[in-house]
Amino acid sequence: MSEEQNQSSFLANLLDWVLRVLQAVSVPFVAVFLAMLIGAVILAVSGASPWAAYSALFKGSFGSPEAFTRTLEKATPLVFSGLAVAFAFKGGLFNIGAQGQLLFGAIISAALGFAIEGLPAYIHAPLALLGGALAGALFGAIPGALKTYTGAHEVITTIMLNYIAINTTDYLADGPWKDPSPSNIVARTPKILETAVVPDLGGFPVGFLLSILFAVLIWWLLQQTTLGFEIRTVGQNPDAAEYSGMKVARTVILTMMISGFIAGMGGSIETQGIVGRYQPGFNSGLGFEGITIALLGKTSPFGVIPAALLVGAMDAGSSQMQFSANVANEIVDVIQALILFFVAADVIIRWLLRIRDEGDVVKLTTGWGK
């Protein structure tokens, strides 16, 4: 083989790879663009200036080092909830319950954070993180077990468990674990001890690094281990998995447990890195945004990170937008819902961009029956 041929085939390969990456990224990009466009129309209809709103949104998320820190802080638990939902999708399960698992993680990590005294930080902080994650895993195991042993569909059971989690954590934060300081009148736990805090290092939240580490771990688990192979096989074709001797029941429960573990860890990080205690309502919506993020990131662990950054930036900038452009910050929810719509309905975008290649179609959910 001559040198020339070698070089041209290398170039062709490179070009092919670049094209494929562009094509993979184009759908999410256009989805975000279209959603922002419709969002602008809604803003204009309701009498606000889209330009003022969007520039305030940008200023509040990327406009200054402090704003960028806030974006990273907002994105951190979102990476976890997005990973949790994406991971479950890989196993053929739709975990709408990331919210509930996250709440349990958040309150258990808060309890471990304020109740245990006298530990050095390098033991206390990881212990509380892990405790929250395990709480999420246990809570996530319930819908997995229900699906396996009774056939109850995880979409409804996880939603119901979300409400149960909200009520239980409300009770704990307003009852046995309520902040006893005399000035406190609301439902919240005491502040966690200094040793349990996950700090910011020079404006860079350590939790965000941890979330990236987790994304790598999940990628490794899914792509490089036998367990990951089993999870993906069960997700794509449970009958084939059963036939080839895999334990489908065990895999389903394990998938939900790991998904719950990730979501619970997100709750721990939220408590220990950002809020500093458990307070009901401070983390509502994180689990649902996880669905948008997982689908925007094409259920890939690495796709989840930029998706979470985008959604985190919107959440971070929305208060600036409310303050300086006088726009209700719920417009951000509308835009995120539209993003979800366009990502799910990628047929529309593929048609707009004339992409013929269907890509690999991922089977996401299953019906009520088995």
Place this chain on the structure above:
Amino acid sequence: MAISQSWKRYFKQWGALTVLGFFVIIAVGYYYLKDPQITEAVLASAVRQATPLVLGAMCGLIGERSGIINIGIEGQMLMSAFIGFLVNVWTGNLLLAVFAGVSTGALLGLLLAFMSVTLKIDQIIGGTVINIVAVGLSGYFYQVGLTTKGKLAPIPLGKLADLPVVGRALFNNPPITYSAIILVLVVHYVLFYTRWGLRTRAVGEHPRAADTVGINVYLMRYVNVIIGGGVAGLGGVFLTLEAVGSFERLMTNGRGFVALAVMIFGKWTPLGSWGAALLFGMTSAIQTQIQFAGTVNIPHQFIGMLPYLLTIIVLAGVVGKSRPPAAEGIPYEKE
């Protein structure tokens, strides 16, 4: 022989609901003798609490019988509740507001049908899109402090309303509660005794076969999901215009999802769903009664959990034994 066979079939399908219903009737009788007034109040409240649930369940079953899973009932109800509320605030007209709410539900039904029939998106994702859009839009346009101009009031049906035990519960209701009961009967008749119903079920069980004999699968699915959306919309305006008289963010509070459990408990039939909805309504009514009386010292959060726990128990106990329409959730591809 033949009779015992059909009884066996009946009990196999309806045993759980029948036994539960039997216990409820005995309990109601017992408490009626002890305290007739509170018992009548609880019964009446149970029927009204059941109204949004049975309407949501019928939205679900109309869609699913034709092969489309609707997980967006929650969003359809929430958005309809909001639009109905807004129209009433602007115009002061209750009838127009109900119409606006029903149309909103139908419109979201159209969106779901477009996503699942035409675009062939994963139906559960499609429903989730509707839920999230509804939360966002109603939250963005909501302004604090608005209240409706009037509420739909109860219309007693003459002497029937004075009947003991059931009079207040069944014959002294506001219009949407009556229409829910009537709709149950209508949907039952249409689904099982008309050509349209037969076609709907055919499309939901075996679309290929239905297509072969000339039934338009896409059209059937579109129309059913849109009608279902309208029914869910009625459940939504029930909340703002009949039950509460104002709108709050997220006010549906999971009823759209509970309705799906009601539908499954009712085995995808209108009458069964009504029975299941009454059971759920009863739980909520007793729960309110306990909270109101304040005699039992249980934290309110645990009482508030009951409907959700009940939903999980119902799903865990029943789903394995009931069969959904065979073709639901699968987009139909013409050859």
